[in-house]
Amino acid sequence: MKLHRNLVFAVVDALGNIFNDGEYADKVVEKTLKRDKRWGSRDRGFIAETTYDIVRWKRLYAEIAEVKAPYSRANLFRLFVVWAVLRGIELPDWKQLESVPNRRIKGKFDELSKIRKYRESIPDWLDELGEKALGEKLWTKEIAALNQQAKVILRVNTLKTTKEKLRKTLLDEGIVAEAIKGHSSALQLVERANVFTTNAFKDGLFEVQDASSQLVSEFLEVKPGQRVIDTCAGAGGKTLHLAALMENKGQLIALDIYGNKLKELKRRARRNGAHNIEPRTIDSTKVIKKLYNSADRVLIDAPCTGLGVLKRNPDAKWKLQPDFLDKITKTQQEILRSYSKMVKSGGKMVYATCSILPQENSEQVMAFLASEEGQEFKLAKENKVYASKTGFDGFYMALLEKKS
Structure with missing residues (x-):
């Protein structure tokens, strides 16, 4: 592979935005790809895949390159050099690509690859959390699978x-x-x-839409003609799937706290020919209260750590902080207790996350069932989806039935 200066510089600029300015990788890549209209699909592919690769392996490459955050421009080029050498790519004679002996890079790679937190390029706290939550064997397999490039x-x-x-x-x-x-x-x-x-x-x-994510809407067992509520609809990936499963018949209410996401859902719904979707912004508790005991089916695709989707969001490894898990589990429990009140007698609800941690999944369901609001419900079935077993994203879903 021959390296082209403008493409390499675009990658380095993108890495600076992601690592130093805290911007989201997907937004940075999208913005970077618009920089030069002359870039063809191969050029754009190189920029996107190289950027994501270096984001994914940041800790490992930084250890090999002996650089620390915040990264100077020279340090970002050093990370790129490590990436190129480990892929056997010949480096051109540019002053920015200062030569780090190939043998030293490969030697350090072999040495660090024996230690999981470096090999899988994750923060210490996350490695400890994953092992404690899933056990050493499953966590080792799972984090390796989550570091693979996501399939389309x-x-x-x-x-x-x-x-x-x-x-x-x-x-x-x-x-x-x-x-x-x-x-x-x-x-x-x-x-x-x-x-x-x-x-x-x-x-x-x-x-x-990832194959694991597609399982969630099907898990809700919707039927045409029902009243269905997607409580955390966002831009509507699962809402659109529900509309298709309902064959456009019945009422599908899409709720979210972010009105701009629901605008995107409206646009997508038009393109999909989904006519039974009714977006509603949650701008007060009244929106939820009006829907109490009214829905045949309720989907709670809860906000979570996103540890199951690291394949497509590798920068989440660096954005997540140890205290976030405590905050998000409290939010999940509040959402479960509040939104479950929308299910009518004899109705069903799915609680789902794109996480693999029991704290956000089965433990949340058990805590809900033990609560005052959860006493009317029973757990019908659950599905723990692991990337190491399927090759797709990690997900959790539980189907809860409200007693008649």
Whole structure:
């Protein structure tokens, strides 16, 4: 691979924004890719994948390069040198790429790879937390799986097409996708591609959604004609899936505290041809109280640490702080107790997170069932999804039934 100066400099600039300015990696990459209209798909792919790679392995590379935050521009180039050497890429003779002996880089890599917190490039506290929560064996496998690059998974929009028709439509646009066993609406890309530029996407035939995430809406067991509430809808990935499962029949109320996310959901719903979605901003407790005892189905896709989705958000490893778990578990319990009141007698509710920690998952459900609000409910089933077992994101979902 030949390195091009403008692409390498773009990567280094992006790393500075992420590591030193605390910006989110996905937003930085999106902004960086707009810098030069002459960049082709290969150039853009190099920038995005290299940036994410160095973000993912920041701790390991920083140890090898012997640099510490905040990173000077010279230090960011040193991180890039480590990345390039470990991939066997020949370094050009640029003054920014000061030569660190290849043998020393590889030697330090071999040495540090024997220690999990360096090998998997995670903070000490997170390594200790993961081992304590899951046990050494499962945590070791899980954090290794979560450091793999995320696959591109599509969810077929069954309001407009079928899995087989979409597969053929994408093939006509030069994109090869395969069905995934055990996932009714999922297709996996054989090779990475920018699917957002396809006519199939513009026509609303699919959404990009991880295979594990697709299990959540199905877990809620919705039926056409029901009143369903998605309580933490955000930009609506799961809401749109619910609309498809409901065949556009019935009422689907999408709630969120962020009005701007619901605006994005409206836009996506138009493209998807989903007509039964009613977005409502939670701007006071009245919004929730009005819906008490009214819903056949309630989805609580709760805010969480996001430890199950490190594949696609590797910078979360560096943004998460040890005290966040205490704060978020309190929020989750408050949400569960409050939003569960929207389920009517005989109705069902799913509590889900994209975390793998029992503190946010099964322990939360047990605490809820022991609470005053939870005494009317029983746990029907739960699903603990691990990246090390599926190859997809880590998720948790519990189906709770309200007694008649």
